[in-house]
Amino acid sequence: MSKVKYYYDSENLAYRKIKTKKTKKFGFFMLFLLASALFGFLSFVILLNTPYFETPKDRLQAREIDNLKLNYSILNKKIDELNAVAAAIEERDNTIYRTYFNTAPISDEERKSGMKSKNRYAELEGYDNSKLVQKTTQRIDILTKALAVQSKSLDEIVQLAKAKNNLLSAIPAIQPVKNENLKRIASGYGYRSDPFTKARKMHEGMDFTAKTGTPIYATGDGVVARADNTASGFGNHIVIRHGYGYQTLYAHLSKYKARRGQKVKRGDIIGYVGSTGRSEAPHLHYEVHKNNRVVNPLNFYYGNISAVEYVAISKLANQENQSLD
Structure with a gap:
């Protein structure tokens, strides 16, 4: 009361x-x-707001958060594994592939450029686990950028490889007359005695002695630039442009089997041995030009002869004798 x-x-x-x-x-x-x-x-x-009072919804959310943290931890371990694989590919790309094709390596700055912007992950701030989410997202972005750069690099390597194959196919790499059809190598590259004037002068090719009608082969892939007899002294002759600065000349032919503008492959028959033009006997006069300069054809026979045959040909070609044209 x-x-x-x-x-x-x-x-x-x-x-x-x-x-x-x-x-x-x-x-x-x-x-x-x-x-x-x-x-x-x-x-x-x-x-x-105390840990002593939790609703079922709170407990469910807590379990979901713990599960997400676990998933992020597993994801980061997988990112570590992928980064190791990507680093190995980048190492081979820079030190093997690009070195082989004589191309500058891609720097780390170029591979990871644009990934350090301060405001890039601003929308992920303000949460309880923002740092974890931001760091993981950044690592995924860096890996994605690295893979994109690497993919583009490998595309470039493929193109370089194709160009390399084209280059290897274009280089004059075989004898224009087969060994079994040769009588002898009459004269090599260098100063030789002229058969008509007997004066010592520069002989800019190699003379392969063979019977009239012996097949002559293109020594590399290319396009026939000339197939005529208008050049002084060469008689019937063929010029093939191989690209990459290479050009070959085949002179004193008896007849042609290729025409101007025709694409030819290494080993294709383009004509036959003869003695047209300024020639003393049936033979093929063969020249190799690199970047508009005459070079020794002897350096380009690695495609179809053995080391022993090369030594024998080299000895014959280097003898200072009389040329046939």
């Missing part, structure tokens, strides 16, 4: 009960309810 309060009435010389107004009672009651509600709300908020 609540205490009854009195007051002294001096006029009537008596004690009287203090009566509380109903509105005041109601105000006190509402104030009590408001204070109770506020206290309850604050207590609820405090409990929600």
Whole structure:
């Protein structure tokens, strides 16, 4: 029971009960309810933010977060493995493939350019695990960029390889007359005695002595640039442009089997041995030109002769004798 309060009435010389107004009672009651509600709300908020009070939804979210952290950890391990594989490919690309094709290696800065922007991952900030998500995302981006650069590099290597194959096919690499059809190598590259004037002068090719009508073979892939007899001294002759600075000349032919503008492959028959033009006997005069300079054809017979045959031909070709043209 609540205490009854009195007051002294001096006029009537008596004690009287203090009566509380109903509105005041109601105000006190509402104030009590408001204070109770506020206290309850604050207590609820405090409990929600303590580890001692978890709802089923909170426990589910916590498990999902732990699961995501585990997945990110596994993902980072896989990224480590992929980075190791990518690094090995990059190493071979720079030190083997590009070295072989005489191409400059790709620098690390070029492979990883554009990956260090400060604002690149701004949308991932402000979360409990932002650093983990940002770091993993950045590592994936760096790996993706490296793979894209490497893919482009390998495409370039493929093109270089195709060009290399074309180069190897274009280089004059065989004898224009087969050994079994040769009588002898009459004269090689260098200063020789002219058969008509007997003066010593530069002989810019090699003379292969063979019977008239012996097949002559293209020594590399190319296009026939000339097949006529308008050049002084060469008689019927063929010029093949191989590309990459290479050009070959075949002179004193008896007849042609190739025409101007025709594409030929190494080993194709392009004509036959003869003695047209300024020639003393049936033979093929053969020249190799590199970047508009005459070079020794002896250096280009590695495609169809053995080391022993090369030594024998070299000895014959280097003898200072009389040429046949």
